[in-house]
Amino acid sequence: MLIDLKGKTVLVTGASSGIGRQIAIELGAAGAAVAVHYNLHEDEAIELAAETGNGSKAFKADLGIAQAAGDLFDTVVEEYGQVDVLVNNAGIFEPCPVESPKEEWLESWNRTLAVNLTSTGILCRAAINHFVEKGGGRIVNIASRAAFRGETRDYLAYAASKGGMVSLSRSIARSFGKKGVKSFVIAPGFVRTPMAEAVIDEEVVVRTELALGEMTTPGDIAPLVVLMASGKLDHATGSTVDINAGSYMR
Ligand SMILES: NC(=O)c1ccc[n+]([C@@H]2O[C@H](COP(=O)([O-])OP(=O)(O)OC[C@H]3O[C@@H](n4cnc5c(N)ncnc54)[C@H](OP(=O)(O)O)[C@@H]3O)[C@@H](O)[C@H]2O)c1
Secondary structure, three states: OOOOOOOOEEEEOOOOOHHHHHHHHHHHHOOOEEEEEEOOOHHHHHHHHHHHOOOOEEEEOOOOOHHHHHHHHHHHHHHHOOOOEEEEOOOOOOOOOOOOOHHHHHHHHHHHHHHHHHHHHHHHHHHHHHHHHHOOEEEEEEOOOHHHHOOOHHHHHHHHHHHHHHHHHHHHHHHHHHHOEEEEEEEEOOEOOHHHHOOOOHHHHHHHOOOOOOOEOHHHOHHHHHHHHHOOOHHHOOOEEEEOOOOOOO
8 A cells, every 4th residue: 555645734732752752754655744842952853854844844842831732733724835644743741649739739630621621622623624624634642552441540631641642533523523523543552662661671561461472662653644644534533543552352
């Protein structure tokens, strides 16, 4: 199957690292211009945009700030004239035990919801309006196994944010399909990236959690994003694909 994304513009949030980085590389290899979003890792994003080619460029925004999320979409549209696909991938995974002081817990909850869910909502809103006006477009939301299985005790906010992404995505698919807007979710289990490496022992995870004998990598996620972006999966709009090495089967 040949996938040609030449002439398409894709905004990938959190493309400076891990899963987002690989998504940008593979979209670029399929011919897309990628708006490589980053927050702190500017050098990595600029380098990646150059490597991705097709007119790809780096765009900074702190997605913990609502205004910045809204501005990001507008800036990318201004730069390219249009966006065809939005990939909401940026996210944080920070522990916040229920035993923490109330203010600390709430700060962490709000930070997690702001980056993982509110920014996704803001970007989806902007994308829906843009897509309806231009006759269609696609959204891919990178959620998590945690949305369905739940997460461990210190990551309640993370699981809640990812559950929110799933219901948001389904609502978009139901409501705007006839206007040409398609919306998909990918729900990874642990993936070998800086986020997972900070909290897991890979050998233990493979031995105790996975059906497969090896850890999932960003290269196991990115091809599906390319397929979703291409339109070849449009009749799966609203659906979620689990990529978790058989660690959790719904
Ligand atoms: N790795 C896993 O095991 C796993 C499992 C399930 C789901 N996921 C999901 O997959 C997505 C990517 O995760 P990853 O493992 O690739 O993580 P990662 O390597 O830690 O990368 C996270 C990305 O999000 C960006 N980001 C973080 N905070 C931000 C903020 N305040 N504003 C804007 N951007 C921000 C980072 O940008 P800068 O570095 O430039 O600041 C970076 O590009 C996340 O949504 C995560 O929840 C990951």
